[in-house]
Amino acid sequence: MKTNFLFVLLFLLTNAISFGQNCEEIVRNCEKLFLNEKGKQVFISDGQVYTAFLDRQEAEFSLTFYGGTTYRIAVSAGDKDDYVLFTLRDELGNVLFSNKNHKNARYWDFKIPQTIRVKIETELDTERKVTGCAVMLIGFKQ
Amino acid sequence: MKKITYYAFTFCFLLFGILSCNSDEDSKNLITVDQEDVNQSLNTKFDGKIFSIPSPILTMLLVKKVSKDFHPEYLAPTSNVDNYQSEFKRALLVGVYGADLGYTSMYRDKNKIMEYLVTVEKLTNSLGLESSFDKNFLERYQNNIDNSDSMMYIVADAFKNADLFLKSGDRKSVSALMLAGGWTESMHFASELAIKHKNKELTERIGDQNQTLETMISLLEVNNKQNSNDELIVLFKDLKESFDKITINYEFNEPETDAANKITTLTHKVNFDIDEDTLLEIHSKIKFLRQFIIE
Numbered sequence: 001m002k003t004n005f006l007f008v009l010l011f012l013l014t015n016a017i018s019f020g021q022n023c024e025e026i027v028r029n030c031e032k033l034f035l036n037e038k039g040k041q042v043f044i045s046d047g048q049v050y051t052a053f054l055d056r057q058e059a060e061f062s063l064t065f066y067g068g069t070t071y072r073i074a075v076s077a078g079d080k081d082d083y084v085l086f087t088l089r090d091e092l093g094n095v096l097f098s099n100k101n102h103k104n105a106r107y108w109d110f111k112i113p114q115t116i117r118v119k120i121e122t123e124l125d126t127e128r129k130v131t132g133c134a135v136m137l138i139g140f141k142q
Numbered sequence: 143m144k145k146i147t148y149y150a151f152t153f154c155f156l157l158f159g160i161l162s163c164n165s166d167e168d169s170k171n172l173i174t175v176d177q178e179d180v181n182q183s184l185n186t187k188f189d190g191k192i193f194s195i196p197s198p199i200l201t202m203l204l205v206k207k208v209s210k211d212f213h214p215e216y217l218a219p220t221s222n223v224d225n226y227q228s229e230f231k232r233a234l235l236v237g238v239y240g241a242d243l244g245y246t247s248m249y250r251d252k253n254k255i256m257e258y259l260v261t262v263e264k265l266t267n268s269l270g271l272e273s274s275f276d277k278n279f280l281e282r283y284q285n286n287i288d289n290s291d292s293m294m295y296i297v298a299d300a301f302k303n304a305d306l307f308l309k310s311g312d313r314k315s316v317s318a319l320m321l322a323g324g325w326t327e328s329m330h331f332a333s334e335l336a337i338k339h340k341n342k343e344l345t346e347r348i349g350d351q352n353q354t355l356e357t358m359i360s361l362l363e364v365n366n367k368q369n370s371n372d373e374l375i376v377l378f379k380d381l382k383e384s385f386d387k388i389t390i391n392y393e394f395n396e397p398e399t400d401a402a403n404k405i406t407t408l409t410h411k412v413n414f415d416i417d418e419d420t421l422l423e424i425h426s427k428i429k430f431l432r433q434f435i436i437e
Contacts, residue, residue: 027306044294046197047301048321049309063194064353066204067346070405090410094394097406109405114412115350116392137302138194142203 023051023133026076030135033074033107043072043139050136058123059134067114072139074107075099075122082106083129086136087121104128193361195321195354198241198328199294201347202248205331208341212249216334217242218327218436220261229269230370233316234435236265237323240301245331247293255293259283266304269316274304315365322358322374323435330432333425345421349414352385377434381427389415 027049034043052059054077065071075084082104088096096118099105104125122136218238226232239262246254259280266275279300286292301320308317329348336344359378362371395409 024306024310041295044197044199045298045302046194047199047298047305047324048194049302049306050192050194051309052192059192061192061194062353062357064196064350065408066196066200066350068204069200090394091392092394096397096408097399102401102404105404107404109403111405111407113408114410115346116408116410116412117350117353140197140200 023135026078026133026135027051027137029079030074030076030137033076034072034137034139043141046138046140048138050138052122052134053132054122054124054134055131056124056126058121060119060121062117062119063138065110065112065116065118067112067116069112069140069142071110071112072107072141073110073120074137074139075135076106077124077129077132077134081128083124083132084134084136085123085125089119089121091117091119191360191364193318193357193364195325195358195361197298198237198324199244199298201328201332202241202244204343204347205245205328205335206248208339208344209335212251213331213335214251214254216331217245217254217258218432220257222436223261223264226265229316230319231435232265232269233319234323234374236262236269236271237320237325238327238432238435239265240297240320241324241327241331243297244294247297248290250288250290252287255287271304271307274300274307315367315371318361318365319371322362322378325354325358326428326432326435329428333421333428336421337425345416346414348421348424349385349388349416350390352382352388352390355382355385374434377427377431381424381431384420384423384427387420387423391415 031045034041034045036042050061073086073088075086077083084106085098085100085104087098087100088110090096097108097110099108102108120136122134124130124132124134218235220239223235226235239258243255243258243262246258263275263280266272279296282296283293286296304320305317308314308320329351332344332348335341336348355378359375359382362375362378366372366375391413393411395411397406397408399406
């Protein structure tokens with residue numbers, strides 16, 4: 001009885017630790033999407049890591065893209081499949097891009113001739129994954 | 143039996159301790175969903191509300207494009223760095239000095255680069271961020287001192303690692319203050335040089351900070367531990383009042399997507415209407431805000 005009880009607690013403890021590690025692992029994998037085929041970094045990170053625990057719900061946030069810049073949005077929720085959907089809208093709600101139309105592409109580049117305020121909506125493709133840590137990184141080059 | 147209860151309690155305590163490291167600081171922000179909705183279950187945003195502040199490096203790159211001359215007189219003085227004792231001040235200043243490090247790197251002024259590198263290292267160590275600004279970071283930076291592009295990548299990655307470390311460790315308030323400091327310093331350079339050179343590009347860059355400022359205020363409010371950000375929030379709100387005077391006209395156009403190369407080009411039109419008085423007012427408020435941070 002005593003052994004079973006401790007076993008269950010240990011199991012829960014191990015799972016809790018591995019979730020944190022898993023999310024950091026996803027960040028490290030996502031960082032690779034800023035490299036070119038030769039392994040050279042081609043996009044400068046905006047210095048922030050966007051993580052969300054998604055469970056059939058969207059995470060949405062606003063940001064400004066500056067004119068004269070090319071941005072790369074990279075997403076990941078694990079390296080076995082392309083789990084994350086993201087949609088870019090302008091402030092009027094017009095869809096500027098959705099990776100849903102491009103086989104859930106893990107990254108996409110945006111050439112921005114003039115400054116624009118956008119909203120990014122992120123969710124898991126529930127046909128591939130229903131719950132988990134989703135990571136988004138934003139990089140830029142000029 | 144008493145022993146089992148003791149062990150169980152200890153394990154539960156440890157378990158919840160670890161879980162709390164990964165959860166949002168404000169559990170009141172957790173999103174709950176109607177239990178009757180079978181398509182949704184209890185939802186939690188792992189990182190709380192998501193905020194994005196543009197990198198100060200982007201504005202510093204524009205500053206470099208506009209002004210070929212190096213302006214050390216606009217840099218924050220490093221002489222007082224040992225006097226900053228509170229976590230609040232140190233975090234803000236990591237942002238300020240980080241932006242200055244980016245600026246000096248663009249002009250490859252080796253003495254200034256070393257001065258700001260040492261200052262950033264000192265402050266980040268005092269904030270427990272040694273893992274992001276470690277010996278390896280310093281070596282990489284020094285080895286690339288003649289390559290400003292490489293230095294940009296290295297400093298941006300170090301700040302990204304610090305952001306991840308702080309967010310994972312439930313220290314988002316420190317991360318928020320670093321972003322606030324970096325943004326303020328980049329706007330200080332932009333406003334000084336926009337006025338000096340009467341430059342349209344820099345003026346427009348300043349003009350389009352309203353959304354970022356709004357995000358910044360929310361970020362500071364959400365992460366306002368023991369009301370330590372109150373004074374700073376008042377200053378940011380006052381600054382926002384001036385930004386509200388700027389008119390922006392936006393016109394949507396269908397973007398062009400090149401699927402083979404995974405790139406979309408936006409084709410919208412945007413116009414800024416920012417008069418000289420408003421620019422001077424913003425400049426004066428940014429000066430005051432920066433003084434509050436570095437004093």
